[in-house]
Amino acid sequence: MSIRSMFRTTVMQKAIVAVTGLVMVLFLIGHLSGNLLIYGGPAAINSYAAGLRDVAALLWTARIILLLSLFAHVYFTIRLRRLSHQARPIRYHRQQYVASTFASRTMLLTGLLIFSYVAFHLAHFTWGKIHPEYYAATYFLDGRGPVHDVYSMVVRSFQESWISALYILAVTMVMIHLVHATQSALQTLGISNKRYVQPIRKASFVLAIVLWIGYVSIPVACMAHMIEPLS
Numbered sequence: 580m581s582i583r584s585m586f587r588t589t590v591m592q593k594a595i596v597a598v599t600g601l602v603m604v605l606f607l608i609g610h611l612s613g614n615l616l617i618y619g620g621p622a623a624i625n626s627y628a629a630g631l632r633d634v635a636a637l638l639w640t641a642r643i644i645l646l647l648s649l650f651a652h653v654y655f656t657i658r659l660r661r662l663s664h665q666a667r668p669i670r671y672h673r674q675q676y677v678a679s680t681f682a683s684r685t686m687l688l689t690g691l692l693i694f695s696y697v698a699f700h701l702a703h704f705t706w707g708k709i710h711p712e713y714y715a716a717t718y719f720l721d722g723r724g725p726v727h728d729v730y731s732m733v734v735r736s737f738q739e740s741w742i743s744a745l746y747i748l749a750v751t752m753v754m755i756h757l758v759h760a761t762q763s764a765l766q767t768l769g770i771s772n773k774r775y776v777q778p779i780r781k782a783s784f785v786l787a788i789v790l791w792i793g794y795v796s797i798p799v800a801c802m803a804h805m806i807e808p809l810s
């Protein structure tokens with residue numbers, strides 16, 4: 580079988596969706612660990628952000644892997660969805676919701692909304708297009724000099740309620756998406772033994788809750804003025 584025809588098989592496409600999804604979950608765990616440094620104060624998170632810039636080759640490799648994963652994940656999901664619709668030319672009169680959950684029915688919708696959110700998020704914190712004045716802040720790091728003040732940029736942004744509300748909504752969608760993603764990955768991998776399915780499902784639920792609390796705590800702490808910007 581040629582590589583091209585291998586990529587055309589649904590098993591291969593589902594495997595790509597599962598693996599790229601897993602890459603993004605690992606990113607979410609790593610990203611949250613970095614973001615939580617905000618509770619350590621400006622020096623902690625700003626030196627972490629500056630440190631990432633120092634390992635530019637590594638950072639760009641991770642970014643490229645993440646970007647390719649995101650595009651492959653979206654592309655193959657849409658392809659698989661189309662294939663399953665083509666395989667069922669006569670639509671059901673009434674949608675059958677018996678075996679599906681709320682999360683699975685909204686999978687494509689949450690996926691597309693998350694995609695739009697990531698575009699907004701990059702414009703916001705990575706390119707500084709939403710609030711250029713917050714993005715321009717600098718911080719004097721001991722032993723290093725002036726660096727980008729990620730701390731104040733994040734806190735000032737999240738003290739605007741519309742931005743916090745948008746992030747909380749987006750993070751909630753990411754977690755709904757993640758819980759169902761684990762279920763469909765189990766199906767893809769053909770794992771149906773209850774001994775494994777139940778603990779894996781529980782673990783994905785616990786992971787989603789922990790990530791949700793971690794991510795949401797940041798805008799909430801900023802809105803509650805538990806963390807204040809420097810400038």
Ligand code: HEM
Pocket residue numbers: 610614628642645693697700701704705729733746749750753794795797798
């Ligand atoms: C409270 C929630 C979050 C905060 C405070 C936050 C913070 C940040 C910051 C400050 C950056 C810019 C880093 C820099 O350029 O120095 C960033 C980048 C990024 N964030 Fe988030 N983030 C949050 C949630 C999320 C979520 C839920 C996702 C994914 C769905 C995400 C995906 C990304 C991506 C893909 C980048 C670009 C990474 C890079 O290219 O360096 N973030 N985030």
